[in-house]
Amino acid sequence: MFKKFDPKVFALGYVALETADIGRTKNHYLETIGMTETAKGDDGSVFLSIGYQHHEIVLRPARQKALLHIGFHLKPDIEIADFAEQVRKFGLPATIKTDSQPGVAKLVEVEGPAGNVFQFYNAIEAPASGFKRTGAAPLRLGHVAVISRECDKLMRFYQDFLGFWYTDDIEGIATFLTCNRDHHVVNLVNAPESRVHHIAFELRESAQHPVAADALRAAGVQVLWGPSRHTAGHNLAGYHYDPDKLMIELYTDMDTFVPELGMHEARPWHEHFPMKPRTWKVNELSSWGAEFSFNLAAG
Ligand SMILES: [Fe+2]
Structure with a gap:
């Protein structure tokens, strides 16, 4: 397709x-x-x-x-x-x-x-160190967003060589790609810098968002944006900085991509049916229209 x-x-x-x-x-x-x-x-x-x-x-x-x-x-x-x-x-x-x-x-x-x-x-050891019950206690590492001044070249490597699927973009500035059924596994941001934009951990359930936010507050870490539902990916996402000012996203409820159909599985909160890969506007990062003073797009 x-x-x-x-x-x-x-x-x-x-x-x-x-x-x-x-x-x-x-x-x-x-x-x-x-x-x-x-x-x-x-x-x-x-x-x-x-x-x-x-x-x-x-x-x-x-x-x-x-x-x-x-x-x-x-x-x-x-x-x-x-x-x-x-x-x-x-x-x-x-x-x-x-x-x-x-x-x-x-x-x-x-x-x-x-x-x-x-x-x-091909293989990574699994010592099963045990999931923590404190802090945000995520389930898994979900995706990484990278800013690159040579985004086109990076995109060609991901798409033409590794075979990632394009699943959405935000005005061509951020492009979402996946190698599995997650809406995105990488997010490539086209800007004149080369660094990580954010790293994202999936939380166990949506009720974990306030638990994570309380854990951040207890550690003196401010939540920068959200939790709110995104448009692209429709994940419920909240962002904070780690001590190096590297942005961390905590999310749940991300869209499921179906490569066989070239669409995301339909959800009641979708704005379009079928939800096919599309271009979203940079000023509609929150599906709910929630406004946050932090400029997430600039990271
Ligand atoms: Fe993300």
Whole structure:
């Protein structure tokens, strides 16, 4: 319908970040988000788990905050070596690494367009550290939004090489792509910067939004936007900054994409039927028309 092959990956695995104050940043993810430390790296990195998989967040000490890399889980029938070869044929450098990080025995690291580094793997350990009952206590890492000054190149890598589906955009400024049934697994923002716009964790249920907001308040963290229902994706979403001023989204109730039909499963709160991928306006980020003084679009 949109393209002739299925995505090569099926899930976002982890996001690795550099941070200037690893103690303070780690504390936010452990205590306020509700994650568990599963390992330490030789370079001072810490590996943080939501509850089952070895890690969803990696923090590495550095002079300033930065996005290190994003990890994606390859479809089971794709071999690392074959994938690396395909990446090179596509014109990008790919390096196979063994035991380069705890929890992932073998991966291929790809230097993607616009300085974005990706890691692709077939298996990640699942020590089942246990889900926390404190803090926001999310279910999973859902998506990452990246701002890039070379957004077109990044989009071609995601769509033409990895096979992601386009599911919506906001006036061409932000484009939503998925490799599974989530409305979006990545959100690419076209702006003259290169950094993370936000990282999103899915909460267990909508009633968890006030629980999470209370946990943030108790930690002295302000909610910036929401919780409110978005238009694109229709997720109930609230945003805050981590200690590095990296934006974190907590969400529930996101649209389910049906690639076979090229539409999102119909929901009573949808504005259009069928809800097909479309362009939304930047001034209609909240489906409810709720107004927030924080400029979410600028991030
Ligand atoms: Fe998001």
